[in-house]
Amino acid sequence: MSRVKLGITCYPTYGGSGVVATELGLELANRGHEIHFISYAPPIRLTGVHPNIHYHEVEVSRYPLFDYPPYDLALATRMAEVAELYELDLLHVHYAIPHSVSAMLARQMLAAGKTQRKLPFVTTLHGTDITLVGQDRSYLPITRFSIEQSDGVTAISNYLRERTLREFDIANHIDVIYNFVNCEIYRRDEHAAERRVEYAPNGERILVHLSNFRPVKRVTDTIEIFDRVRKRVPSKLLLIGDGPDRSRAEWLAVQKGIHGDVLFLGKQDEVYEKLALADVMLMPSELESFGLAALEAMACEAVPIATRVGGVPEVVEHGKTGYLASVGDVDSMAEYASVLLTNESRLQEMGKACREAAEARFSAARIIEQYESFYRRVLERSS
Ligand code: GMT
Numbered sequence: 001m002s003r004v005k006l007g008i009t010c011y012p013t014y015g016g017s018g019v020v021a022t023e024l025g026l027e028l029a030n031r032g033h034e035i036h037f038i039s040y041a042p043p044i045r046l047t048g049v050h051p052n053i054h055y056h057e058v059e060v061s062r063y064p065l066f067d068y069p070p071y072d073l074a075l076a077t078r079m080a081e082v083a084e085l086y087e088l089d090l091l092h093v094h095y096a097i098p099h100s101v102s103a104m105l106a107r108q109m110l111a112a113g114k115t116q117r118k119l120p121f122v123t124t125l126h127g128t129d130i131t132l133v134g135q136d137r138s139y140l141p142i143t144r145f146s147i148e149q150s151d152g153v154t155a156i157s158n159y160l161r162e163r164t165l166r167e168f169d170i171a172n173h174i175d176v177i178y179n180f181v182n183c184e185i186y187r188r189d190e191h192a193a194e195r196r197v198e199y200a201p202n203g204e205r206i207l208v209h210l211s212n213f214r215p216v217k218r219v220t221d222t223i224e225i226f227d228r229v230r231k232r233v234p235s236k237l238l239l240i241g242d243g244p245d246r247s248r249a250e251w252l253a254v255q256k257g258i259h260g261d262v263l264f265l266g267k268q269d270e271v272y273e274k275l276a277l278a279d280v281m282l283m284p285s286e287l288e289s290f291g292l293a294a295l296e297a298m299a300c301e302a303v304p305i306a307t308r309v310g311g312v313p314e315v316v317e318h319g320k321t322g323y324l325a326s327v328g329d330v331d332s333m334a335e336y337a338s339v340l341l342t343n344e345s346r347l348q349e350m351g352k353a354c355r356e357a358a359e360a361r362f363s364a365a366r367i368i369e370q371y372e373s374f375y376r377r378v379l380e381r382s383s
Contacts, residue, residue: 157311
C-alpha cells in the first residue's frame with residue numbers, strides 16, 4: 001500500500017500489548033511507512049535507530065494540586081500536535097484505556113481546529129483492557145464509548161472479539177488480527193545447543209517461563225510444575241521477566257529446596273536468545289486473550305504447556321503444537337512436560353510443528369499485510 005504516516009501509542013513498559021505495538025511499528029517502518037511512537041517513554045523493544053521511526057515523548061507536568069497527573073490529557077495534546085506537525089494520516093492505539101479516549105479527543109481537537117484536519121484513529125484491544133480494567137464501573141462507560149467512537153477496532157483473538165461484543169454490548173464491527181512473531185529473529189540458531197551449557201551444564205532439560213509476573217500469570221504454578229518435573233527429569237527452569245509475584249515465586253522455590261535449579265533472569269531485552277535454548281515453555285495463566293509469549297516460544301521450537309483459557313486454544317493446538325490443561329491443574333501440566341521431555345523424537349517433532357504453525361499462521365509478513373489492508377479500509381472510509 002502507499003506510504004502511511006502513522007502515530008502509534010502503547011504502554012511502553014514490559015507487557016504484550018507494548019511488544020506487539022512496537023514490533024508492528026518496526027515491521028511497518030521496514031515496509032516504508034513513516035511511524036511516530038507517542039508515549040511517556042520509549043517502547044521497551046524500540047532499540048536502535050531507524051530512518052522511518054520517530055519517537056515523541058509525552059511530558060506530564062506535576063503540579064501540587066494534581067494528586068493524579070492527567071496523563072490522558074497530555075497524551076491527547078501531544079497526539080494532536082504530532083499529527084498536525086507531521087501530517088499524520090492515522091493514529092493506532094494499543095490497549096483501549098486510556099489511549100482510545102486520548103485519541104478521540106485529539107481527533108476532535110483537530111477537526112475543530114483552523115486546518116480542520118481529519119485524524120481517524122483505530123484501537124486494538126489486547127485483553128485486560130476489556131477483561132479486567134474495562135469491567136470496572138469507573139472505566140466501563142468511557143471505554144465502551146471510545147471503542148464505539150473508534151474508526152476501526154481490532155482484537156487479537158476471536159475470544160476477545162466475542163467477549164467484547166457480548167460484555168460491552170457495542171455496535172462496532174471488530175476485526176480479528178492475530179498477534180504475530182518475527183520468525184527471522186525468533187528461531188533456533190545453530191549456536192543454541194552450545195549456549196545451553198551456560199544454564200544446563202550437565203545436559204539437563206530446559207523449561208522456560210516469560211511474563212510480567214502479575215497474579216494473572218500464576219507464576220507460582222510454574223514453580224509447582226517444575227518441582228514435579230524435576231523429580232522425574234533432570235532439568236532447569238529459566239524465568240524471564242519481573243513483577244509483583246516474583247518474590248512469592250522465589251520463596252516457593254526456596255521452600256521446595258529447588259532454588260538452585262530455578263534461574264530468575266529478570267527483564268531481558270533479547271528474549272529470543274533464551275527462548276531458543278528451551279525445550280518446553282510453561283504458561284499456566286489464569287487468563288490469556290492470546291498468549292504472545294507462547295507464540296514467541298513456538299517460533300523458537302520450544303513447546304508450550306499452557307492453560308486452556310481465553311484465546312490460547314486459537315494459538316496452541318493441544319497434542320500437536322503443545323499441551324493444554326485446566327487452570328491450576330499443575331499435575332497434568334507436569335505430566336505432559338515430563339512425558340515429552342523423556343521422549344526425544346516426540347519433542348523434536350512437536351518443536352518442528354510449533355515452528356511450522358508460527359510461520360504458517362502468525363508470521364509477521366502475513367499479519368502485517370492484514371494490518372495494512374485494515375488501515376486502507378479505514379482511510380478510504382474516512383476520506
Ligand atoms: O498479560 C498481561 O498482563 C499484559 C497484557 C498487555 O496488555 O500487555 O497482555 C495482553 O496482551 C497480549 C498481547 O496482545 C496478549 O498476548 C495477552 O494474552 C494479553 N493478556 C491477557 O489477556 C491477560
